[in-house]
Every structure is written in C-alpha cells, then in structure tokens.
Amino acid sequence: MVVVLCGFHAAHRIRFTSEEMLGIARFDLVIALLCYGAAIRAGVVAFVVLF
Numbered sequence: 010m011v012v013v014l015c016g017f018h019a020a021h022r023i024r025f026t027s028e029e030m031l032g033i034a035r036f037d038l039v040i041a042l043l044c045y046g047a048a049i050r051a052g053v054v055a056f057v058v059l060f
Contacts, residue, residue: 012055016048 024044028034 013048013052016051017045020044020048 024040
C-alpha cells in the first residue's frame, strides 16, 4: 500500500512539474497517462513481488 501511495505521489509531482517547468501543458493527457500508468504498474509489480 505504501508503494502505491508513494508511486502516485511521485507521478503527481512529476506530472505537474514537467508541465510547469517545461511548458508542455498541451500534452497533459499523455503525461498523465504515462505518469499514472507507471504508478499503477509499479504497484502491480510490488504486489507480485511481495505476494
């Protein structure tokens, strides 16, 4: 559970930092899918490894 929460926190921070600092807000949907998709994938991998 902690891995999933940390993953989503990191995904959120990476998403908004990349949009603000790099000025690529027009790709918001793509960035969101990549970031949150990676967080979900990390959670699934952690679940598989632990159980």
